[in-house]
Amino acid sequence: MLRLYDNHLSGNGYKPRLLLAHLGRTYERVELDILEGETRTPEFLARNPNGRIPVLELDSGACIAESNAILFYLAEGSRFLPSDPLARALTLQWMFFEQYSHEPCIAVARHWIQHMEMTESQRAQLPDKQEGGRAALAVMEGHLAASDWFGGHAMNIADIALYAYTHVADEGGFDLSDYPHVGDWLDRVREQPGHVPMEPAPEGIVVPAGA
Ligand SMILES: N[C@@H](CCC(=O)N[C@@H](CS)C(=O)NCC(=O)O)C(=O)O
Structure with missing residues (x-):
């Protein structure tokens, strides 16, 4: 099992x-405490030398790190x-945008504000992170003024990659009411059959960390 x-x-x-969830696949979910260094143990570094979740482990024992690489692997052969070739490249375009221009600003601002005591240096960098995040949201707003989706004519993994941190951007100090097309797109993603919220449901088999 995955x-x-x-x-x-x-x-x-x-x-x-x-x-x-959209693919209807079952998997074991291993919860790691990222604030307590559980992704930096020798066991975990053997799975991802970069010491970060998420990591998908296959039945063969092969491990895939980087969230968007995992999406790409899992979505192969599906409607996602x-x-x-052009549609694939445009899907990747938005997934690379997410990793370079969106996540490092919006996810990091959220993490600093919500999950930790900020250092002085992080407090000083926060306005730049928020400015970068607003620029990314403006790029998304421009795209969504003319298209319903990032991935083409229907929701695909580009939309999933961008949805993950956009729908909680308010937790990083971003006001999504400034981006009405983004708001409508978030609703479209949420209304797709099979959608699940961010908080993981206990339906996956959860095994203890380090197993
Ligand atoms: N580019 C990576 C980023 C992964 C990442 O930053 N993971 C964080 C949690 S969101 C983590 O594991 N942090 C723990 C650590 O750095 O020790 C991806 O998209 O998967």
């Missing part, structure tokens, strides 16, 4: 959780990843 190393507060972990 095994997902995860943390319940992580938007990067939510991406595979959401896709697995097109087969046309």
Whole structure:
């Protein structure tokens, strides 16, 4: 059975959780405490030398790190990843945008504000992170003024990648009412049959960390 190393507060972990729910696949979910260094143990570093969740472990024991690589792997052959080369490239375009221009600002601002005591240096960097996040939301707003989805004519893994941290952007100090097309798109994603919220449901088999 697939095994997902995860943390319940992580938007990067939510991406595979959401896709697995849409695909109707069962998996074991291993909750790791990212604030207590559980992703930096020798056992976990053997699965991802970069010491971060999410990691998807296959039946063969092979491990895939990086949330968007996991989405790409799981979506192959499904309606969540097109087969046309241009449509695939445009899907990847938005997933790379998410990793370079969106997540490092919006997810990081949320993490600093919600999950930890900020250091002086983080407090000083927060306005820049929030400015970068607003710029990313403005790019999304521009795209969504003319299109319903990032992935083409229907929701695909580009939408899942971008949804994960956009729908909780308010927790990083972002006002989503400034981006009405983004708000409508969030509703469209949420209304898709099979949608699950960020908080993982206990339906996956949860095994203890380090198992
Ligand atoms: N680019 C990676 C980022 C993964 C990431 O930052 N994971 C965080 C949780 S959201 C983590 O595991 N942090 C623990 C640590 O750095 O020790 C992805 O998309 O999967």
